[in-house]
Amino acid sequence: MTRHLITSAIPYINGIKHLGNLIGSQLPADLFARYQRGRGREVLFLCATDEHGTPAELAAKKAGKPVDEFCAEMHEVQARIAEGFRLSFDHFGRSSSPQNHALTQHFAGKLQENGLIREVSEEQVYSHADGRFLPDRYIEGTCPNCAYNKARGDQCENCTKQL
Structure with a gap:
């Protein structure tokens, strides 16, 4: 079957x-x-x-x-x-369930065993006030492509470009 x-x-x-x-x-x-x-x-x-x-x-x-x-x-x-x-x-x-965590760890382990996971470094914005690194959606500014002044750190809602 x-x-x-x-x-x-x-x-x-x-x-x-x-x-x-x-x-x-x-x-x-x-x-x-x-x-x-x-x-x-x-x-x-x-x-x-x-x-x-x-x-x-x-x-x-x-x-x-x-x-x-x-x-x-x-x-x-x-x-x-x-x-x-x-x-x-x-x-x-x-x-967020324990079952999903266990299954995710299982598959991540298999990927690691097969050399399919690699460590990389990247820059992130850190907030001293919050004491943590900020996800891109917490960051607002001016889009470098269209000058929209409320663009989020991941994608501009005005021109739809990835930032």
């Missing part, structure tokens, strides 16, 4: 997703999973909420909540939305 692992892009946890997220990612994967199951194939359809990175941190700060509490609440909201649309996930998890 043919076995299929199907995933969709995992949604950031930074708020309620709009219909475009469903139509552009989760719904096509769900249709493919249903099609494969209908053909008698073994399917494992996985998705999760992405609870790592700046989007989660910024959204939690805006909501006035600790990141872990905000992520737990938003995961439940997004799981209910998926259930409401009857998406056929076999598992809808969290990127």
